[in-house]
Amino acid sequence: MLALDTSAKTTSVSFCDDTHVIAEFSVNTMRTHSQTLMPMIESALSCCGAALSETELFAVSSGPGSFTGLRIGIGAVKGLALGLSKPCIGVSTLEALAYNMIDQNGIILAAMDARCKQVYCALFEAENQTMTRLTPDTACSIASLRETIASFADAPITLVGDGAHLCFKELSDEFPTLVLASEPNRMQRASSVARCALSHFPQDCTDAADLMPFYLRLPQAQRELLRKQSTGGQSL
Template identity: 30%
Template sequence: MSLILNIETSTKNCSVAIAKNGETVLCREIAEEGYSHAEKLHVFIEEIMAEAGVSFTELTAIAVGQGPGSYTGLRIGVSAAKGLCFALDIPLIAIDTLQTLASQAKVADGKIIPMLDARRMEVYSEIFDAQLQVERGIEAEIISEDSFKDISETVYFVGDCAEKGKTVLTKDNFVFLEEIKYPSAREMSKISFDKYQKSDTVDVAYFEPYYLKDFMMTTSSKK
């Protein structure tokens, strides 16, 4: 039996879930504009463990969203996950934040493109098929009317970029699932269990979040 604590803090959503054999038992989360992760994360962990009736010594692994995303949010989540792994001497599992986000889109066909806001018209994105197989890895890009134009299938966009994305991504086959805004630890349960079974873990001492910071050189203005 595996009991995995899943932590996702890459965005405004501070999210924690306890999972048994890949099934979410309990999830607690809150998305606030002010990024309350520092105040809420450890409280949520304590509360969810108590409510689930699970002791920390029963955990078999900790899974954490590795990014890309908010620098501060990632630091808080990864620091907490690494601290628990050190204290409990259990493995650390790193989960692609964009995969977690894409997992919320339950579609039969087409492409799923999770996008997280970076700044201005810049986003972090990845392309998955309907079975959540990666078709293009994580990129940081400036979205425009030419973005993803070569995809003829229905494209389902998820993430917190709907408002600005809809201004330029206007092809008829583009669909914004606006209700899916942030990654959630609830969706990490199956992914982390699959990785745990394969012993797909990371080195607790040396693991760092995938910040993807300062990715784009801007065009200089005319002199």
């Protein structure tokens, strides 16, 4: 399996089988995914002596996340899978982030910075190498997370994702059971995308043509247009 994550600042590529991570490259710089992704795929395959044609399944984080980032990752997978006539799996970025903590039993809050004082978030529970979803993916204000967290605050809740620090800063005084994951475990990792994809295999396999991004809210340009239309053409 070749797995990719371009949903946030980190670009991550992993070449795996159903039991091992054979290669994983991650880059967290100011360079764009369009600059880093394809060279990383080439390098990962070259370093482990594999050919792209050996790939039997392509996996990618399909959202939520950066609109441009998601399109780049999904576009790359669509092109590669189409050329090889291989199946794809798109997985929730938040669920894949939770898989960073699959070896730790407990509640996990995956949170991504959605800007505009919002986060993309979902709660999961890891137990004995199995991940269970507790809440759907949603976009909400950090303040509105209080009610959701309160339902699970009797036990430690580990925060992952690039919105984890924001949530911890705002809510840890009120909820002392919140635990901030280490920085490597807060970043998107393609090996976690691969592990998440395996849990959805084969029921969620799709053809390359049907692979689509999952947005929890409209792109900013569309939101601005709707605002102008609702105010008679006046920008807010």
